[in-house]
Amino acid sequence: MAKSEEKAxxxxxxxxxxxxxxxxxxERRCFIPKTDIYETEEDIVVVADLPGVDQNSIDIxxxxxxxxxxxxxxxxxxxxxxxxxxxxxxxxYQRSFRIxxxxxxxxxxxxxxxxxxxLRLPKADSAKVKKIxxxxx
Amino acid sequence: xxxxxxxxxxxxxxDQLQQEMxxxxxxxxxxxxxxxxxxxxxxxxxxxxxxxxxxELPGVxxxxxxxxxTADTLTIxxxxxxxxxxxxxxxxxxxxxxxxxxxxIQLPFIVDTDKVDAVLRDGILxxxxxxxxxxxxxxxxxxxx
Numbered sequence: 001m002a003k004s005e006e007k008a009x010x011x012x013x014x015x016x017x018x019x020x021x022x023x024x025x026x027e028r029r030c031f032i033p034k035t036d037i038y039e040t041e042e043d044i045v046v047v048a049d050l051p052g053v054d055q056n057s058i059d060i061x062x063x064x065x066x067x068x069x070x071x072x073x074x075x076x077x078x079x080x081x082x083x084x085x086x087x088x089x090x091x092x093y094q095r096s097f098r099i100x101x102x103x104x105x106x107x108x109x110x111x112x113x114x115x116x117x118x119l120r121l122p123k124a125d126s127a128k129v130k131k132i133x134x135x136x137x
Numbered sequence: 138x139x140x141x142x143x144x145x146x147x148x149x150x151x152d153q154l155q156q157e158m159x160x161x162x163x164x165x166x167x168x169x170x171x172x173x174x175x176x177x178x179x180x181x182x183x184x185x186x187x188x189x190x191x192x193e194l195p196g197v198x199x200x201x202x203x204x205x206x207t208a209d210t211l212t213i214x215x216x217x218x219x220x221x222x223x224x225x226x227x228x229x230x231x232x233x234x235x236x237x238x239x240x241x242i243q244l245p246f247i248v249d250t251d252k253v254d255a256v257l258r259d260g261i262l263x264x265x266x267x268x269x270x271x272x273x274x275x276x277x278x279x280x281x282x
Contacts, residue, residue: 036220037229047220049195049233051260078189078263081182086170088178088193115260116196 026072029091033069033117037097041129044101046119052090055112060119062105068096069117101127176238177213177262187267188244195260196233204255204264208247211266214239247272 033048050058052073059070075090102124109120173179177192192213194202202215219235244266252267 034232036231036233038220039227039229040225045226047196047233049260051193051195054259075261078182078191078265081184081189083180084183084188085179085181087173088180089170112259114194114196114198114257 026092028073029089031091031093032095033071033093035095035097039101042122044099044103044121044123046097046117046121048093048095048117048119049115050093050112050117051115053093053112053115053117058110058112058117060108060110062099062103062108062121065099066096067099067119067121068094069119070094071117103127175240176234177240179213179240179242181242185268187246187248187265190242190264190266192240192262192264193260194257194262197257197260199257202255202257202262204253206248206250206253206266209244210241211244211248211264212239212241213262213264 033050035046035048037047038045046067046069048069050069050071050073052075053071054074057072057074059068061068061070071093073090073092099121104122104124107122111118177194179190179192182189182191190211194215194217197215197217201218202213205212205214214237216237217235247269249267249269252265254265256263
């Protein structure tokens with residue numbers, strides 16, 4: 001891999017800044033997870049990095065085309081050790097996206113492995129691209 | 138009298154400004170972590186008997202991680218594989234990075250290489266390193282002649 005790409009991997013996590021309208025109830029810091037979004041003919045695929053989060057502590061909601069991912073980390077700190085040096089901080093994650101296509105709400109799939117969330121949002125029939133065959137006259 | 142009625146709105150603005158400033162200062166002071174010097178970002182925990190090093194490796198499977206320990210250096214290397222691209226997949230947003238990574242950490246002691254333990258759980262790698270017996274300080278009792 002090129003050196004420049006490696007540099008890009010070092011970008012620290014951005015923190016979610018609390019605003020006047022929304023204040024968090026937990027004291028833990030909340031980060032914006034890095035996310036990839038793809039679209040295929042059939043689905044919208046959302047992949048988010050959620051290190052330190054297991055399948056039981058993720059809330060996914062889709063309401064009025066707003067997809068919200070909220071995840072709560074539950075770190076186990078090494079017992080009998082003191083923190084000497086820190087480059088990251090375990091925390092919570094939250095992020096919302098506006099989904100522009102109609103989604104089949106009942107068929108949404110979510111999977112977590114190795115701290116990576118993979119969401120598959122199948123498009124409703126009305127949102128699928130219809131190809132119109134062109135006939136020769 | 139005119140002034141007395143005008144003032145409160147100004148104080149309200151001042152209060153709001155002060156609140157905003159406090160929030161800004163608080164948020165900058167709360168950053169307790171250092172900027173990562175490489176990928177993955179690591180935390181180092183220490184005790185008299187050794188260290189625990191944790192690293193954030195989301196989306197990397199245990200098979201793709203190599204851990205090497207020599208006398209007093211630890212190397213974490215591996216590869217983060219990109220998503221399998223399906224046919225006709227259109228990217229909307231690409232923030233996650235992929236590729237090979239390698240990071241070497243200098244430890245403040247000689248490691249007992251037989252007692253190194255590494256666990257990967259939910260994208261967090263935890264490596265336990267025990268200080269070798271030969272490296273531990275030895276107490277020598279002074280004898281009176």
